[in-house]
Amino acid sequence: MKRKLGLIYSKLYNAFGPQHWWPGDSSFEVMVGAILTQNTSWLNVEKAIRNLKKHKVLAPDKLSRLSSRKTAKLIRPAGYYNIKTARLKEFLNFLLLKYRSNMRKMAAVNTFRLRQELLEVKGIGPETADSILLYALNKPVFVVDAYTRRIFYRHGLINKEADYHDVQNLFMRYLKRDVRVFNEYHALLVRLGKDFCLKSKPKCVICPLRGRDYAKLYA
């Protein structure tokens, strides 16, 4: 399995190149993006983040002071704007109370403990927590998402029942705990996942299937 994971990584990297994740100018921006992108296309999240920047409220203290109504209005393009406003507020509250909104202080905490803390915040589940740990705080944690599961299941590498942590353990057990690799690997899987729908793609990047057989794999 270790060899297989390495091989898939090489194939993805050779096919797509570096993905430069996570796009964002600050740790805080990445954290906000992680919450906003829940079940939402990144394109819509970008619009929401642009709004926050335009109104100069993309900072913990500013966003904390912004009313829910106003916050919801700004993040509207990202969808689920009421629920995400509440989730942002919960997260900001956590940031302020536990770390005085100091990212460095946060990054200094033991990864496992920090993960537990994040999961206790209402609105932050495993993927959002791990995205924050890996992409905002550079912690060696592998992020699993719907694409990862779908790709690995369809290539027969995991079974249908495998849950988030089963899949995460697979990567964490067999890969070197390297932030750069974890970062790139997940980004590449998302990239491949997005290619699913492109019927024009003649062949799979990570397996020998082509043409109709390839289309069937992703049907």
Added chain:
DNA sequence: GACCAGGCACATC
């Protein structure tokens, strides 16, 4: 006009 997107919490059985 249907279908989907880088989830999560909560209700119900």
Added chain:
DNA sequence: GATGTGCATGGT
């Protein structure tokens, strides 16, 4: 513990 449902916009 498993399964279903609400949340909402914008692109294809």
